[in-house]
Amino acid sequence: MVSKVTTVAFQGIEAVPVDVQVHVGPGMVAFNVVGLPDKAVAESRERVRAALSASGLALPAKRVTVNLAPADLPKEGSHYDLPIALGVMAAIGAIPAEFLTDFVVLGELGLDGTLAPVTGVLPAAMGANALGKGLICPQSSGGEAAWADADMTILAPGSLIQLANHFKGTQVLSRPVARLHGNAGNLPDLAEVKGQESARRALEIAAAGGHNLLMTGPPGSGKSMLASRLPSILPPLTPRELLEVSMIASLAGELGEGKLTDRRPFRAPHHSASMAALVGGGLRAKPGEVSLAHNGVLFLDELPEFSPQVLDSLRQPLESGEAVIARANHRVTYPARIQLVAAMNPCRCGYLGDEALACGRAPKCALDYQGKISGPLY
Structure with a gap:
């Protein structure tokens, strides 16, 4: 049979x-x-x-x-x-x-x-x-x-x-209930930032226009702290965006207890991330960080520390809003409409312009450090 x-x-x-x-x-x-x-x-x-x-x-x-x-x-x-x-x-x-x-x-x-x-x-x-x-x-x-x-x-x-x-017919299974994650009170919020008027204004403009953003400054100036609070001033996900984001998270196994969230995603991969981890790939062509940040924010801290090949792989998703993974036996496309936010030090030591703290190679070290990022990505 x-x-x-x-x-x-x-x-x-x-x-x-x-x-x-x-x-x-x-x-x-x-x-x-x-x-x-x-x-x-x-x-x-x-x-x-x-x-x-x-x-x-x-x-x-x-x-x-x-x-x-x-x-x-x-x-x-x-x-x-x-x-x-x-x-x-x-x-x-x-x-x-x-x-x-x-x-x-x-x-x-x-x-x-x-x-x-x-x-x-x-x-x-x-x-x-x-x-x-x-x-x-x-x-x-x-x-x-x-x-x-x-x-x-x-x-x-x-x-x-x-x-x-x-x-x-000896047992009846009830229909499961759709649930949302409640917005936890401990999520980073831009309202917690005191001072930093210029940086706050830059975040507000980037949020209003959906612009990409690069923050440059010495260590401890608050670049990562500000970037993590950008989602708090972004509009909630629309129902269509919510489903798109949740479908990608579901494929990646990141929907805890089957609950969806209406907060825009914020992904901050380490600078040691590979090309497959960032744009997707691997044996099963899983979605990468750029797709997991779809309709949200992808934050790259210490931007020049990322591999140049990894950074250049972001150019196509940024232009087309899709991450295309081509393999010998199949071709997979994941949505990847993101807002890219990056942070970097002005030079390797981070204190360019400060005579007391800058290293002895300044300002040449700044040119070498910033030269790791290709012109088209800028």
């Missing part, structure tokens, strides 16, 4: 439908997963086997083949565990297959049958809503899924047994 369960693969912030096709038939006893799975997906067969056993179900002594279609699309991540498990349960008759046709499913299984949170639940919920389907996701991720649409059906069980009981 063949059963089908719908899940998603992620291309940027877009959720692409994937059919999990499970066939249980005669042949040598085996459990195979095909369709370009990565290591995490290939290992799902062991988690599924253990989770089904812990839930009181044993795999039959038959050949189980799982195909992830389309087969030429790379599949990455652990969120394929739950759709594979439900597909196996439907194929052996443990649950009616027709119950799964109206849902997109994702979730990671523990060996005891519990469901662990996964990344990308909000984009998956948006994709499921576009398909006219509901969503099945882990309980801890249900809060972010509820933001996709107030009318769509969302099931957020804590374990495989709870979901099976819901389909049997």
Whole structure:
């Protein structure tokens, strides 16, 4: 028998439908997963086997083949565990297959049958809503899924047994509630700054016009302190911006407890950050700091200490508002409309112009230090 369960693969912030096709038939006893799975997906067969056993179900002594279609699309991540498990349960008759046709499913299984949170639940919920389907996701991720649409059906069980009981009618799963993070009182606020009239005025102008900003001054003059308070005078996120920011944060696994926030993001990577960390990339082409700061502020402290190649990689996102990550087998685009704020010392010692504290190489050290930043970025 063949059963089908719908899940998603992620291309940027877009959720692409994937059919999990499970066939249980005669042949040598085996459990195979095909369709370009990565290591995490290939290992799902062991988690599924253990989770089904812990839930009181044993795999039959038959050949189980799982195909992830389309087969030429790379599949990455652990969120394929739950759709594979439900597909196996439907194929052996443990649950009616027709119950799964109206849902997109994702979730990671523990060996005891519990469901662990996964990344990308909000984009998956948006994709499921576009398909006219509901969503099945882990309980801890249900809060972010509820933001996709107030009318769509969302099931957020804590374990495989709870979901099976819901389909049997012996347990009812309530719809998760969409929640926002409250604005904590300890967030940096520009109202706390006393004095610094010129710097405050520069921040106000930059906030009003969405301008990029470079602050230059000696150590301890308050550059980092002022930059961290810029989001406090930026307007709240619009509903559309809120969803865009939250979808990126969801893919990066940075939505705590499934709660969204209407405060604009503020990202301040260390100057040792690599190009992949800043603009995105890596084996799974994850969003970088420039995308995580989308519709917010990217703050680069000690600007000349960043690698020149890393700084130049920001030129394209700043011009187009997108971070494009090209690989041999796929191409991913993440939104990256940011307000760039940077801070730097006037020279390496930081005290250019102060005869008492400046080093003996001044002013040549200032030219060398500032020369690390390319002209186009200026």
